[in-house]
Amino acid sequence: MPNPLPIDRRQFVKISTLAASAALLPQAAHAETPAVYQLPALAYGFDALEPHIDAMTMQIHHDKHHAAYITNLNAALAKAPELTSKPLDQLLATLPAIPDEALRTTIRNNGGGHWNHDFFWKTLAPAEKSGKPSATLASAIDAHFGSMDAFKKAFGEAAVKRFGSGWAWLIQQGDTLKIVSTANQDHPGMKGIVTDADLGTPLLGLDVWEHAYYLHYQNRRPDYVSAWWNIVNWEVVSGRFAAKI
Ligand code: MN3
Numbered sequence: 633m634p635n636p637l638p639i640d641r642r643q644f645v646k647i648s649t650l651a652a653s654a655a656l657l658p659q660a661a662h663a664e665t666p667a668v669y670q671l672p673a674l675a676y677g678f679d680a681l682e683p684h685i686d687a688m689t690m691q692i693h694h695d696k697h698h699a700a701y702i703t704n705l706n707a708a709l710a711k712a713p714e715l716t717s718k719p720l721d722q723l724l725a726t727l728p729a730i731p732d733e734a735l736r737t738t739i740r741n742n743g744g745g746h747w748n749h750d751f752f753w754k755t756l757a758p759a760e761k762s763g764k765p766s767a768t769l770a771s772a773i774d775a776h777f778g779s780m781d782a783f784k785k786a787f788g789e790a791a792v793k794r795f796g797s798g799w800a801w802l803i804q805q806g807d808t809l810k811i812v813s814t815a816n817q818d819h820p821g822m823k824g825i826v827t828d829a830d831l832g833t834p835l836l837g838l839d840v841w842e843h844a845y846y847l848h849y850q851n852r853r854p855d856y857v858s859a860w861w862n863i864v865n866w867e868v869v870s871g872r873f874a875a876k877i
Pocket residue numbers: 693697749839841843844
């Protein structure tokens with residue numbers, strides 16, 4: 633008499649595994665969704681930061697430059713889907729683990745570009761909403777730099793002295809505040825690239841690429857840096873700081 637069982641155990645295990653995989657599919661697809669990066673909308677109009685940053689600069693900066701970083705990042709990740717499971721900040725923190733040098737460089741430049749710009753837009757506000765640092769952040773700035781004016785001077789020097797394109801940053805490292813600058817689209821969290829140590833959490837970042845200011849300020853980067861203080865969103869910056877203490 634033939635075996636009445638329609639499937640043997642090995643087949644059953646295989647079918648069960650397939651069923652389990654199918655059940656997991658929607659979850660897996662969901663987990664991958666954030667890796668397809670999209671251009672975030674600004675919380676204010678292109679002209680909202682005038683006269684400190686002009687509307688055309690904002691529009692080109694956001695719609696063309698930032699968009700291009702995202703397009704290039706998505707194109708790179710489409711060829712390396714195994715990298716899409718990591719949130720962007722973790723991907724940037726583990727760049728040396730990407731063996732393909734061309735891919736690593738593309739993600740360094742464009743992943744950094746996306747992260748830095750997303751952070752930058754959120755750090756800005758129309759001048760009438762710029763506000764002030766929280767009391768705890770203000771006292772930490774006083775303690776680390778002597779005064780708010782001394783902090784602005786030191787930060788401005790880091791921004792102006794960054795040769796070529798790059799960023800100036802205020803970083804919180806434990807209970808210490810530091811000013812650093814990075815080249816190109818490098819991000820302070822790029823371990824093994826920008827730094828071997830953990831630099832901490834960026835609180836404030838200033839884009840000093842010429843595309844950020846050239847239409848209005850031309851070669852006068854120091855004027856752009858001075859004007860930029862008028863449109864810092866201190867509520868957001870203070871919130872980043874408060875979240876760490
Ligand atoms: Mn830029």
